[in-house]
Amino acid sequence: MNKLICEKCRKVYEFTGSMTCPTCHASEEYLYHFKNSDSFLKEQVQRIIQERKDLGLDGLVDGLDSVIINTEPHLQVPAATELIRTTGLSFFESFQDNNFKTIVLTHPDSASFLIRSRKQGLKHDNNPFFNFNIHPKSKHLPNTRFETFVFRTPDIKKYVDIQRNRGVHFLSDNILQGKHYSFIQTIPSEYTGNSLGFIQWHIDEKTYQTKQVESYQISLKKPKKTHLQNIKQLDHTATRVRAIDRDAAIIEFMELTNYHFDFAIYVKLFNSITNVARLSSKDFAMVFTSGVVPYKNDEESGPTEKFIHNYGTRVHHMAFQTENIEVTVSQLKQNRMEFLIDLVGSESEGLKQTFSKPSPSTFLVNEYIHRYGDFDGFFTKSNVTKLTEVTEKQ
Numbered sequence: 001m002n003k004l005i006c007e008k009c010r011k012v013y014e015f016t017g018s019m020t021c022p023t024c025h026a027s028e029e030y031l032y033h034f035k036n037s038d039s040f041l042k043e044q045v046q047r048i049i050q051e052r053k054d055l056g057l058d059g060l061v062d063g064l065d066s067v068i069i070n071t072e073p074h075l076q077v078p079a080a081t082e083l084i085r086t087t088g089l090s091f092f093e094s095f096q097d098n099n100f101k102t103i104v105l106t107h108p109d110s111a112s113f114l115i116r117s118r119k120q121g122l123k124h125d126n127n128p129f130f131n132f133n134i135h136p137k138s139k140h141l142p143n144t145r146f147e148t149f150v151f152r153t154p155d156i157k158k159y160v161d162i163q164r165n166r167g168v169h170f171l172s173d174n175i176l177q178g179k180h181y182s183f184i185q186t187i188p189s190e191y192t193g194n195s196l197g198f199i200q201w202h203i204d205e206k207t208y209q210t211k212q213v214e215s216y217q218i219s220l221k222k223p224k225k226t227h228l229q230n231i232k233q234l235d236h237t238a239t240r241v242r243a244i245d246r247d248a249a250i251i252e253f254m255e256l257t258n259y260h261f262d263f264a265i266y267v268k269l270f271n272s273i274t275n276v277a278r279l280s281s282k283d284f285a286m287v288f289t290s291g292v293v294p295y296k297n298d299e300e301s302g303p304t305e306k307f308i309h310n311y312g313t314r315v316h317h318m319a320f321q322t323e324n325i326e327v328t329v330s331q332l333k334q335n336r337m338e339f340l341i342d343l344v345g346s347e348s349e350g351l352k353q354t355f356s357k358p359s360p361s362t363f364l365v366n367e368y369i370h371r372y373g374d375f376d377g378f379f380t381k382s383n384v385t386k387l388t389e390v391t392e393k394q
Helices: 036-056 073-086 156-165 226-228 243-256 302-311 324-333 379-394
Strands: 003-008 012-014 031-033 063-068 090-096 098-106 112-118 146-151 181-185 195-202 231-240 260-267 272-278 285-290 312-322 344-345 351-355 365-371
Touching: 036 243, 036 260, 063 195, 063 231, 073 090, 073 112, 098 146, 146 181, 146 365, 156 181, 156 195, 156 260, 226 231, 226 324, 231 302, 243 260, 243 272, 243 285, 260 379, 272 302, 272 379, 285 302, 302 379, 312 324, 324 351, 324 365, 344 379, 351 379
Parallel strands: 063 112, 146 195, 231 285, 312 365
Antiparallel strands: 003 012, 003 031, 063 146, 090 098, 098 112, 181 195, 231 312, 260 272, 272 285, 344 351, 351 365
């Protein structure tokens, strides 16, 4: 049976003969046949860019400041320790307040990493992400998730006022005040399970501590390994989204930030599309990976939709820019890091990449990526195809 998607509310449904949307009752002019292609998305991009200008959102969202990864309480220190031993990140500070225990990891050229665990119980009522985590291969760690991307803003009050008038919902009624910053975050997206946070810094000296903090004594030492110095900033992350939500997820992200849809790589062999949104060629990139067609079963649907079936929509991997990538990956292996695939790509193709095995503490895969010279293609189709295939091993 044919599927229709409503441009107005972005819901997909089976065509039953009626030419009105059963969810929002939009008329026929808002409906089109569901098929993942770039034509509809590119039309929406122009609308969103103009809408951002008209609303005064241009310039209100800058680049990525930090990311928040939540873990089960007993896995918080192992998760932070693992990142310190496998990336260029180092321990910066730790603290606790009424809601969280937090470990902050930093790198001078990268977004900061806040590794958190909730204090006020681990039930659904205390975790707005809980339902996104209950899937066959993730339900044993129901509070573990890469939850939030935090972007800088020069005027958080103006941003929040505009977005609330558009109908955007936030997790708190008011903007939260930290020691050196103001902060707010959206409710989790129904398409990705991710939240977007927005932070306005009031002084140059950074601390992520809230105003009411208690001591949380953690000290995690960085191993004196020269290869870790080769691992630089967070380059991009990839969120797995359902085929039917691909357009809606990208549109939603663009409406909340100043990012734009850049390009998509189709790997029809594995029923997968890798979509890239960028602020500029120098900034962190947001990648969305979906199926070309929706999940049917594990045998026919390919590794992307199969991953979503088993783990839910979530961030699949975090990519770090890596110098001397051959030596670095070799040293990581000697230090007992396991990989899903050997390095793929070459200098003549413009880049090399690889995927680690997923972390038992976070479910996250580390990608190590190196682009040679003036290569500006971001990805190559051959590399994307090989890396998509190996996720089948998860």
